[in-house]
Amino acid sequence: MIVVVLPLSHFVLGLFCYAGKRAARALAAVGWCLGAALTVFLMLETRDGSTVTVVLGGWSPGLGIELRFDAFAAVFFPLVLLLELAVILYVRKDDHRPLFYALLQFLLGAVFALLLTQDLFNTYVILELLTLVSFLLVGYERRPAQIWASLKYLVLASIGMSLFLIGIAVVYRHTGTLNLHLLADALSSSGDARWVALAGALLTAGVAVKAGLFTFSLWLPAAHSEAPSAISALLSGLVIKMGIVVFLRLSQLFPLELTLQVLGAATALLGAVYAAYAIDLKRMLAFSTLSQIGYLVLGMAIGTPAAIVGVLGYAVAHGLFKGLLFLAAGEASAVVGSGQFRDLAARRAEIPNATVGALLIGTLGIVALPPLAGFAAKAVLLTSHPGPFIMAVFALTSVGTTFAFSKLLPVFRFRREPKRKSARLAAYSVLSTPILFFIPLAAAAFPGLRLSPSAWPLLVLESVGAIAVGVLLHRLTERRAPRLPGSIFFLEESTLAILIGLLLVYALLRG
Amino acid sequence: MAFSAGIVLLGIGLVAIAIRRDLVIKLLALGLANAGSILCLVAIGDRPEARVPICAVCRDAVYADPLPQALVLSAIVINFAILALALVFVMRLVEHYHSTDSRRIEGLVQRDLREGGRS
Numbered sequence: 001m002i003v004v005v006l007p008l009s010h011f012v013l014g015l016f017c018y019a020g021k022r023a024a025r026a027l028a029a030v031g032w033c034l035g036a037a038l039t040v041f042l043m044l045e046t047r048d049g050s051t052v053t054v055v056l057g058g059w060s061p062g063l064g065i066e067l068r069f070d071a072f073a074a075v076f077f078p079l080v081l082l083l084e085l086a087v088i089l090y091v092r093k094d095d096h097r098p099l100f101y102a103l104l105q106f107l108l109g110a111v112f113a114l115l116l117t118q119d120l121f122n123t124y125v126i127l128e129l130l131t132l133v134s135f136l137l138v139g140y141e142r143r144p145a146q147i148w149a150s151l152k153y154l155v156l157a158s159i160g161m162s163l164f165l166i167g168i169a170v171v172y173r174h175t176g177t178l179n180l181h182l183l184a185d186a187l188s189s190s191g192d193a194r195w196v197a198l199a200g201a202l203l204t205a206g207v208a209v210k211a212g213l214f215t216f217s218l219w220l221p222a223a224h225s226e227a228p229s230a231i232s233a234l235l236s237g238l239v240i241k242m243g244i245v246v247f248l249r250l251s252q253l254f255p256l257e258l259t260l261q262v263l264g265a266a267t268a269l270l271g272a273v274y275a276a277y278a279i280d281l282k283r284m285l286a287f288s289t290l291s292q293i294g295y296l297v298l299g300m301a302i303g304t305p306a307a308i309v310g311v312l313g314y315a316v317a318h319g320l321f322k323g324l325l326f327l328a329a330g331e332a333s334a335v336v337g338s339g340q341f342r343d344l345a346a347r348r349a350e351i352p353n354a355t356v357g358a359l360l361i362g363t364l365g366i367v368a369l370p371p372l373a374g375f376a377a378k379a380v381l382l383t384s385h386p387g388p389f390i391m392a393v394f395a396l397t398s399v400g401t402t403f404a405f406s407k408l409l410p411v412f413r414f415r416r417e418p419k420r421k422s423a424r425l426a427a428y429s430v431l432s433t434p435i436l437f438f439i440p441l442a443a444a445a446f447p448g449l450r451l452s453p454s455a456w457p458l459l460v461l462e463s464v465g466a467i468a469v470g471v472l473l474h475r476l477t478e479r480r481a482p483r484l485p486g487s488i489f490f491l492e493e494s495t496l497a498i499l500i501g502l503l504l505v506y507a508l509l510r511g
Numbered sequence: 512m513a514f515s516a517g518i519v520l521l522g523i524g525l526v527a528i529a530i531r532r533d534l535v536i537k538l539l540a541l542g543l544a545n546a547g548s549i550l551c552l553v554a555i556g557d558r559p560e561a562r563v564p565i566c567a568v569c570r571d572a573v574y575a576d577p578l579p580q581a582l583v584l585s586a587i588v589i590n591f592a593i594l595a596l597a598l599v600f601v602m603r604l605v606e607h608y609h610s611t612d613s614r615r616i617e618g619l620v621q622r623d624l625r626e627g628g629r630s
Contacts, residue, residue, distance in 0.1 A: 063578075121582050128589045132596065139600060144607045148620045151600045155528065155541055158593050162521060162548035165586060169514075169548075172579065173555040486621075491537070491613050495529040 003054050003067045003116050006038045010109030017102035024101035028088045031105055032081065035112070039077045042069050043445070062177045066118040072245055073115040075312045078445065079319045080115075082430060083237050084108055087230045090327050090427035100140060107133045107234065114242050120168050120178040123246055124161065127210055131157040134239055138227040149222035152491050156219045157209055159498055164206025170199040180249055187253055193510070200254035201506035205498065207250065208505075211243020212293040214267040215501035218494035221274070224286035229330020232282065236289045237323035241315050244296055248308065251300055259508045260301035263501075265393045268294025272400025277481050281329045281339045284404055285322065288366070292318050295397050298390050299381045310381030317373035317438060321365035324431040328358035331424055332411075345410035353414055358428035360412055365435045367402045367467050370460045373438035379459045395466060402470020409471075513554035520547030534601050534611040538594060545590040552579050552586065 013031045017024040045052060052069040055061050087104070110133060114126040131154065138150035172178055174195050175186035187196065208216035220240075224232050250256065271291025278284035296318070299311040332355050333339035336347045344351070361372075368374035378398075386394065434441055487493055524544025528537050556579035564577040605611055608619050 121585075125585055125589065128593075132589075132592060135596065142603065144604060145620045145624055147600050147603050148616060151534075151597060151604070154593060154597050154600075155537065158541055158590070159525060159528070159544060162544050165548040166517070166521070166551045168582075169552045169555045169579070490617055492529050492532070495525060499525060499529070 001054070002038050002042060003052055003069050004056070006035060006042075007109045007113035007116065009034055010105045010112065014102045014105030014109065017098050017105060019098070021096075021098055024096075024098040025092070028101050028104065031108070032084055032088060035084070035108075036081050039081060043074055043077070045069075046074060061179050062182055065122045066179055066181075067116040068118050069116060072248065072312070075316060075446075076115050076241070076245065077112075079241075079316045080108065080111055080238060082434060083234060083319060083323050086323060086327065086427045086430040087234055089430060090233075090424050091230050092426075093423050100137075103133050103137050103140070104234075107137065107239070111238055111242060115245060118180045120171065120180065120183070123249075124164055124168060127164070127207075127242070127246070128161055130239055130242060131161065131210070134223075134231075134235055137231045138223050138235070140231065141228055143226075146226045149219075149226040152494070153219040153223040155491065156217075156494055156498065159495065160206045160209025160216065162206075163202045163209075163498075163502065167199050167202030167206060170195055170202065174199070180253070184253055196254065197506060197509040200250075200256065200259075200509045201502060203250055204247075204254070204256065204259060204505050204509075205502040207243050207246045208263065208501065209498060210240075211247055211297075212240045212267070212290055213243075213263045213297060214270050214290070214294070215497040215504075217290070218489050218497055220290055221283060221286045221489060224289060225280065225282040229282070229326055229334075232285075232330070233323040233326040236286070236326055237319035240289065240293060241319055244293070244300075244311075244315055247297065247300060248311070251303070254509070256509075257301050257303050258511070259505050260297050261390065262508060263505070264294045264297035264299075264301055265389070266294070267291065268298060268393055268397045269400075270294075272397050272404065274484055275404035276400055277484055278404070279340055279342070279481075281333060281341060281344060281408075282326070283339075284341075284407070285325055285329060288401060288404060289318075289322060291397055291400065292322070292366075295394065298393055299384075299386075302381075302384055302386045302390060304384050306384035307381060307386070310377060310384055313380050313442065314374075314377035317365065317377040317435070320373055320431050320435050320438075321362045324358055324428060324435065325362035325366070327424065327427055327431070328355050328362060331355045332359065341407045341410075344408075348411055348413060351411070354425045354428060356411060356414065358424075358432060359408060361428075361432045361435055363405045363408055363412075367405055367470070368398065368463045369467065370463055371439055373435040375459075375463055376438045376442065378463070379456070382459060382462070383455050395462075398463075398466040399470045399473065402467045403474045406471050406474035513557065514551050517547045517550035517552075517554060520544065520550060522547075532613050534604070534613055534616075537613065538597050538601065541597070542590070542594055545586075545593075549583055549586050549590070552583050555579055 010031055013027045017027050042052060046069060054067045055064040057064050110126050110129045117123055117126060135150045135154045139147045175183055177183055177186060205216060212220045224236050227235060268291050271287050271294055275284050275287035275291060278287055296311055296315055299307050332344060332351045335351050336343050365372045365374045368378050521544045524540045524547060527540035531537060556576035558573055558575060561573045561575040564574040604616055608616050610616060
């Protein structure tokens, strides 16, 4: 029963948000409390590794939609709640219309629903819902640049979902079911490689558009950097992870290892290069999201259970620090009136220390300084025995990330300031705390989790080494910044890129 | 047969989105592509000599699989919503830039971002 109430309550509350601004704020708080209470209940219920399952409408699992609170959901629900709380606190003092809160509730409801559903077509519907709601939220402030970014997002996401739908058709034609668990059995027994490759390629391409994978997600940099900052935090921290969740589910059905390896490596490196030479803070963060998604997908390509734990951990960690970075970057650019690194550094004195502190914690998290969130999650991934190719891309991505974030170094200066408090401090502390204390908190929430302590000194050395190399490279090449081609992010080129990517994935799956 | 027709429609739509620069034509092409994918979904419910799955007494007759048809309804509604919202946003862009040419709008957006910074 609870697994139905949790997503649905957000949609119902969202409708009542139209009553007025005050009501909307109160309902946002009510929605969070309800979500938190139900999540705690579900997590206690499934503490022994069991799952809570409901098949809607009293149908048999093959026909009805199955909702299940499983390990994936248990990992992501706390992240959803933390980001939700941070965003509600962040926009508390802003003058947002009721529409904003309503859309926020719909977005979170859809995220909860996607984490619970075990049905392929239901996944399609929820992904489309996420597209529509995030499309409206990206263009919420109605600036032309935002409207253009969100329109590109809508068109490309819609193309992706068309491919996904055909993938569903192919799967249903050959197996007669859309339930993920029944599909796993059906696919392993009937192994005609032709249609399995076709269905796998179509479904992968469809999700890849949503998940932020090169060559499918060239809408991402514009949409994530143009959106209002609170929304960027949710998009980068949460919505993009939903694609990763669907990928995790698909990779249990189709032999995707090679595909994920190729797409992941391309995404990680491309994102890192573009992030390294971005001149605008929010744009750099958006490119960094791209490279981190590549990192996650590469981790998925390792395929062992330990690697999956690492991927889940890193997805949560990335959600925390990228959310924090986007929130703080939004306040900093709003205060300075420009998001460019040059202006931020020149007018550092105007930015409150709390905001810069939040940026600093987020940066330390993302460059994986021990023992913060990024390091803890990376440590699990690195100890899951990736091959030399994946290992090399991991290392390059880490160096690239440090390189890109080194551009913030001139901003990280602290002096005593006259009493000027940041109104967003509460939001920052909600996200900073789990970043700083990631290891004990994760151990408390998931008692089964074990990190192998013998490898730790080596991992610490590696992590600090990558940071040092990244900062050093940045110092050496500071004066020379090449102009990277921007035209691949145009609508026409992005559409072509999706088609090329689809053919590539099909070829890889046919092997 | 119908399945291949759906794929062809999808292909025409995607190519049109990639090569035509007019935003309204792009959205029409998107509608075509979506219609193609829906046609594919309907097509797989077909069986040889199947009838429409609406019946009072369903005995001894071959009926098309009703599940894809139920799925298609959701997909059609979603695609309608996407096209409607996209058209509203195109309208706002046209009001601001007086153009439906995607390259031109892209250039103007880039120029605005360079000049104005982010407010």
